[in-house]
Amino acid sequence: MKRSWLPTWARGNRNGTGEGRDGFPFLPHGRAMLEIRNLKCYYGKIQALSSVTLSVAEGELVALIGANGSGKSTLLQAVCGLLPGWEGEILFKGESLKGLAPPPIVARGISMVPEGRLIFGPLSVMDNLRLGAYLRYRQRDHFGIRQDLDRMFVMFPVLAERSKQAAGTLSGGEQQMLSIARALMARPRLLLLDEPSMGLAPLVVKQIFKTLAQLRSQGLTILVVEQNAQAALAIAERGYVLETGRMVLTAGAAELLEDEEVKRAYLGKDYSQFTDGRE
Amino acid sequence: MAEQISVFLENKAGRLAEMARILADASINIRALSLADTSDFGVLRLIVNDPEKARTVLKDNGFTVRRTEVAAVELEDRPGGLLAVLDLMDDAGVNIEYMYAYASPRGGRAVMIFRFDPMEKGLEVIEKAGLPLMEGTDLQAW
Amino acid sequence: MLETDVKTGQYMDPAQRLQRQLELLQATINRAHGTVPFYKNRFMENRAEPSSVESLDSIGRLPFTYRKDLAEHYPYGLFAVPLRDIVRIHTAPGLGVHPVVSGYTRQDLVIWREIATRALSTAGLGASDILQICLDPGLANWGRDYKDAAEALGASVIPLTSLSMEKQRMILADYKTSVLSTTPTFAVQLMNTLLASGVNPNELALRTLVLAGEPLTPETRQALEEGLHLTAWSHYGLSEVPGPGLAFECEEHHGLHLSEDHFLAEIVDPASGTPVPEGEEGELTLTTLTTRAFPLIRFRTGDRMRLIPEPCPCGRTLRRVQWLPGRLDDTVLIRGVKVHQDQILSHMSRVLSLVPRHFRFRPVRGETASGLEVWLGVDNDVFSDEVKILEGRVQAVSAALSQELGVPVSVRLKETTQMGPENQKWMPEAL
Numbered sequence: 001m002k003r004s005w006l007p008t009w010a011r012g013n014r015n016g017t018g019e020g021r022d023g024f025p026f027l028p029h030g031r032a033m034l035e036i037r038n039l040k041c042y043y044g045k046i047q048a049l050s051s052v053t054l055s056v057a058e059g060e061l062v063a064l065i066g067a068n069g070s071g072k073s074t075l076l077q078a079v080c081g082l083l084p085g086w087e088g089e090i091l092f093k094g095e096s097l098k099g100l101a102p103p104p105i106v107a108r109g110i111s112m113v114p115e116g117r118l119i120f121g122p123l124s125v126m127d128n129l130r131l132g133a134y135l136r137y138r139q140r141d142h143f144g145i146r147q148d149l150d151r152m153f154v155m156f157p158v159l160a161e162r163s164k165q166a167a168g169t170l171s172g173g174e175q176q177m178l179s180i181a182r183a184l185m186a187r188p189r190l191l192l193l194d195e196p197s198m199g200l201a202p203l204v205v206k207q208i209f210k211t212l213a214q215l216r217s218q219g220l221t222i223l224v225v226e227q228n229a230q231a232a233l234a235i236a237e238r239g240y241v242l243e244t245g246r247m248v249l250t251a252g253a254a255e256l257l258e259d260e261e262v263k264r265a266y267l268g269k270d271y272s273q274f275t276d277g278r279e
Numbered sequence: 280m281a282e283q284i285s286v287f288l289e290n291k292a293g294r295l296a297e298m299a300r301i302l303a304d305a306s307i308n309i310r311a312l313s314l315a316d317t318s319d320f321g322v323l324r325l326i327v328n329d330p331e332k333a334r335t336v337l338k339d340n341g342f343t344v345r346r347t348e349v350a351a352v353e354l355e356d357r358p359g360g361l362l363a364v365l366d367l368m369d370d371a372g373v374n375i376e377y378m379y380a381y382a383s384p385r386g387g388r389a390v391m392i393f394r395f396d397p398m399e400k401g402l403e404v405i406e407k408a409g410l411p412l413m414e415g416t417d418l419q420a421w
Numbered sequence: 422m423l424e425t426d427v428k429t430g431q432y433m434d435p436a437q438r439l440q441r442q443l444e445l446l447q448a449t450i451n452r453a454h455g456t457v458p459f460y461k462n463r464f465m466e467n468r469a470e471p472s473s474v475e476s477l478d479s480i481g482r483l484p485f486t487y488r489k490d491l492a493e494h495y496p497y498g499l500f501a502v503p504l505r506d507i508v509r510i511h512t513a514p515g516l517g518v519h520p521v522v523s524g525y526t527r528q529d530l531v532i533w534r535e536i537a538t539r540a541l542s543t544a545g546l547g548a549s550d551i552l553q554i555c556l557d558p559g560l561a562n563w564g565r566d567y568k569d570a571a572e573a574l575g576a577s578v579i580p581l582t583s584l585s586m587e588k589q590r591m592i593l594a595d596y597k598t599s600v601l602s603t604t605p606t607f608a609v610q611l612m613n614t615l616l617a618s619g620v621n622p623n624e625l626a627l628r629t630l631v632l633a634g635e636p637l638t639p640e641t642r643q644a645l646e647e648g649l650h651l652t653a654w655s656h657y658g659l660s661e662v663p664g665p666g667l668a669f670e671c672e673e674h675h676g677l678h679l680s681e682d683h684f685l686a687e688i689v690d691p692a693s694g695t696p697v698p699e700g701e702e703g704e705l706t707l708t709t710l711t712t713r714a715f716p717l718i719r720f721r722t723g724d725r726m727r728l729i730p731e732p733c734p735c736g737r738t739l740r741r742v743q744w745l746p747g748r749l750d751d752t753v754l755i756r757g758v759k760v761h762q763d764q765i766l767s768h769m770s771r772v773l774s775l776v777p778r779h780f781r782f783r784p785v786r787g788e789t790a791s792g793l794e795v796w797l798g799v800d801n802d803v804f805s806d807e808v809k810i811l812e813g814r815v816q817a818v819s820a821a822l823s824q825e826l827g828v829p830v831s832v833r834l835k836e837t838t839q840m841g842p843e844n845q846k847w848m849p850e851a852l
Contacts, residue, residue: 032437038475051472053444057437246451246472250444251711255528260506285806287799289836315808320834322808341838343799347806376807
């Protein structure tokens with residue numbers, strides 16, 4: 001891994017164990033799982049992201065909040081390989097994701113729950129879930145997949161009830177659960193969520209985020225991108241605030257919830273304007 | 280009125296002597312002298328025979344010098360002469376900032392140098408009392 | 422910031438810390454550029470593009486901020502948040518007539534209290550302690566921050582400023598103070614007073630000294646620890662954006678750990694502004710990382726320091742600096758308060774209604790007291806024939822300076838030829 005950006009004293013180990021980065025003893029949050037440095041993306045002439053730096057350590061739940069058009073979704077797309085022309089650095093478990101297409105990125109352990117769910121309407125719930133594990137089918141991990149399907153049905157009982165129904169007939173909240181479960185079927189190390197609360201009623205949002213908190217407590221690393229700052233920060237440990245493609249604030253989630261400017265800009269809003277009439 | 284020169288001196292050994300030497304070297308004659316001092320510094324007041332020259336030569340040597348106009352009053356050379364003036368000023372509400380004696384070579388005359396506050400009023404009182412005021416040139420001539 | 426962050430902040434993996442510092446730095450720069458006209462203009466004048474800072478090293482692309490910039494933008498020119506978010510305003514003497522005004526949001530206060538708290542708790546301060554604070558009015562805000570931090574640790578606090586040496590001594594003995602917070606100079610003077618009056622140090626409850634405001638030399642530390650039978654801990658802080666504990670000693674007492682989770686530190690060559698090789702001495706330059714109301718970008722502190730490259734045995738991964746005596750800007754430390762020539766001149770001019778042409782300054786450090794001596798040269802403008810007027814001027818200037826600077830000032834009138842070399846306005850310290 002290129003480490004020239006570190007000053008001399010931090011390159012190599014400092015505790016004499018002869019190990020590299022993995023040997024550092026001081027890892028309160030676990031090692032760095034996702035590191036983004038100076039990410040720049042353009043939509044034609046418009047710069048959507050301007051030197052954005054962010055990180056998620058193992059086991060953390062991190063929230064990235066910002067208004068519409070701030071570039072949050074663009075960032076997730078870059079991580080997943082859905083945005084070809086980005087500049088800067090994106091490292092997953094120390095290895096660069098530059099130039100990789102989505103399938104190898106999923107194979108490394110990153111799963112995305114996209115904005116708007118994007119589940120396959122005509123297919124059954126069960127089939128949607130199976131599709132989430134397609135890479136593992138290719139590895140012939142049938143037993144593991146069976147186990148995970150059972151786990152998903154335990155975690156999301158409503159999906160068990162409707163496992164044979166066409167996914168398009170589910171409610172918005174149920175579809176969101178399906179989308180998350182599908183992403184989990186790939187057994188990711190890092191789960192990315194793009195606006196999971198979008199278009200959902202407050203009670204459902206609460207349920208979704210409770211689920212995410214549960215997943216985190218089970219050891220999953222999560223980066224959630226949200227306009228609903230309140231819900232996201234309530235379960236996150238740390239947060240980042242993006243404003244028109246620039247990072248303007250990062251701090252502990254509790255601190256951000258108390259921050260006056262965050263409160264004014266992102267908290268206490270009426271979110272019905274964002275539900276688009278769905279649900 | 281008469282011209283007095285005031286010099287600022289630090290209360291340090293040798294400053295006064297240094298100043299006196301400079302005046303002596305320039306053949307300046309000191310007629311009257313008063314030193315008002317604090318623990319740190321002093322203001323030396325001088326009546327000399329050539330105030331202009333004294334000022335120049337002291338300034339050239341780095342001393343800070345000011346000219347001040349003072350009243351040189353000829354008192355009656357008897358007990359109570361000074362008291363009379365003081366009482367007059369008191370009655371008129373004029374303050375005496377400072378005063379000192381002038382060495383008069385003429386027998387029987389005592390000349391006192393005064394700085395009044397306010398100066399004009401003090402001079403008025405002196406004139407009204409008919410006391411002789413000496414001009415600078417008179418002093419220098421002695 | 423939660424309690425866990427306080428702990429992890431000190432012991433965080435260095436590579437992770439660098440990532441976090443970069444994140445915080447870029448956010449700070451974006452915010453400062455976006456909301457503080459001073460920084461926006463500065464960047465523009467220097468053709469510095471905020472998004473060009475892509476690594477901690479490339480912060481060198483941004484211009485420096487100097488103390489005089491802070492004073493010039495009185496009162497609110499450097500605030501990055503709306504006034505309604507400011508919950509505390511702090512003023513420190515500026516270089517000219519105007520003081521430097523800084524402010525805090527509620528969150529800033531929480532952060533500062535945590536910084537001071539961890540510095541104090543590292544020095545061993547706990548719930549059973551009684552902390553006595555002896556800091557000059559010029560450092561009053563540090564007293565307040567130490568008080569808040571000590572109270573957060575459950576200790577009792579005796580906050581004092583400007584009491585006579587005698588009173589401090591009495592309270593120390595009678596109230597069973599266990600921890601004293603003051604400047605090294607004052608500590609030595611207090612010790613001399615105590616010993617001179619026959620007090621046996623073992624009879625005092627005092628076991629810890631928290632020393633701030635000036636570097637602590639090894640000789641002074643030894644004198645204090647042996648003379649008073651206690652442990653001394655050195656702290657460093659800024660007076661403009663207070664407060665104390667910005668860098669603090671650990672139990673190794675070898676250098677001060679910088680709060681690198683809240684500040685980015687550079688050591689630069691004071692003349693050229695370029696970073697010095699690691700381990701060499703230079704001027705400490707600080708960039709705030711978590712401060713909201715009053716961000717500072719590449720602030721030249723004027724303090725002489727060198728980085729200690731080796732990791733500390735205590736396990737903290739916050740890097741250490743060695744605080745060296747002597748200052749690198751034109752200010753002088755008097756009882757921990759920074760005093761600049763321009764400051765003194767502007768107050769003198771105001772009081773005298775003229776600009777003095779001849780002046781000298783001298784810090785005075787005595788056995789039991791210290792302060793500033795100002796020499797005023799008596800030229801034709803200053804001179805008066807009447808002693809009472811001259812004395813009045815001495816009085817007025819020393820009273821005004823003592824009040825404005827927060828340290829004792831004495832004024833002496835001097836002949837203009839007796840003042841020493843013209844180009845040496847600051848005379849060496851008198852003892």
